[in-house]
Amino acid sequence: MVNKTPAAKAPDATRRNERSRRAILDAALEIVGEVGFSKLTIEAIAARAGVGKQTIYRWWPSKAAVLFEACMPEGLDPLTVELPDTGDIEADLKTVLRGTVDELRNPKLEAPTRALSAETQNDPELGRQLTERILEPQLQAYVRRLRSAQEAGQIAADIDVRIAIELLVGPLFHRWHTRTLPLTHEYADTVAELALRGLSPR
Amino acid sequence: MVNKTPAAKAPDATRRNERSRRAILDAALEIVGEVGFSKLTIEAIAARAGVGKQTIYRWWPSKAAVLFEACMPEGLDPLTVELPDTGDIEADLKTVLRGTVDELRNPKLEAPTRALSAETQNDPELGRQLTERILEPQLQAYVRRLRSAQEAGQIAADIDVRIAIELLVGPLFHRWHTRTLPLTHEYADTVAELALRGLSPR
């Protein structure tokens, strides 16, 4: 048996229409920015993209999956994600965390990003894919940079770098999720300073 | 003008049926636990609660609002939320963070909690209410406990306690949101230790 469900014949990806694919992704991004995720419907995407509904259902399992692909950087090799390494771990982390703040505050990305973040709570499989294809490559870049800092003696050698990462980015995402206080560069700097103080050798 | 929309006449809360209210909240919790938030419908709640749909629409603006009220502790005075203070800030924080981990891992609460967390991303007004009535009272308890630690010289006096809190709970919620690594008591302890190391006086 080839397919999990014998009735489900997989579509032939080699015959796929790239123009339609792009039109769908662009339409989804436009609409979610205009009216929000709850009013983003498959029918509206199809209408704006000038596409049949079946063309969407054929290639994506949900509107969240469409939005996910629409947010994916296209030709970007995940392995190219790299953090700066000037030798000064504090300066480098501040640079990166400030960049994260800028991305989270980017008005063009906010609607789809929040929609996807929300959707991962109720759709663990989507969350798994998002983690694997977007989050994990970035975390691996952190891992490499923090190991480098450990070898330089700037971070205690016995610290689990995965936990170190969460100490750095957790507070930023928490503030973004809860919208309690403004997410600023100053905040990123303070978090970097305090976290590094906790991570440095005694 | 009394109402924002003249046509909207406010219902008379004094004549409200408490039995129906409880049946609705209980039904909502049951259903979201069984089939998830996306399949939680107003019609299903009304049917299971033995209630007319209008009785739900009359008192709540959305299914998320119903779930929110269903998750609210009933007779609990928010001011009574208090963190332990044994004088040992590290031990106390570990106790509290372990409790948070236990709550986040509680199978009965997981479905509604994730659903509400997701909904706050796309509904800022709901997020505001959830922050005000659930999150903020707990944060205030943290503020009091951390100020006490500052007075005892266990935490640097020049640190913004709001940021200190985010350093403590941010990593926990980040792991809960992303489901990357297991959320355990050991993790809570490590976060408390590392964060406190960053917060302690130099």
Add this chain to the structure above:
DNA sequence: TTGTCAAGACGATACGTCTCGCCTTCTTCT
């Protein structure tokens, strides 16, 4: 008398499946 209540009818909307020609691409036959 007034207003909530349970029940459910109602039109609107979006769902996901399907059917229909149209068109492109690949295969086969002369």
Add this chain to the structure above:
DNA sequence: AGAAGAAGGCGAGACGTATCGTCTTGACAA
């Protein structure tokens, strides 16, 4: 090589179902 199918994605939209939020009815309680 060129013509004639064969296969399958495509745009369009009809279809039945589900849920939406509003509205109506009659019972009941304050």
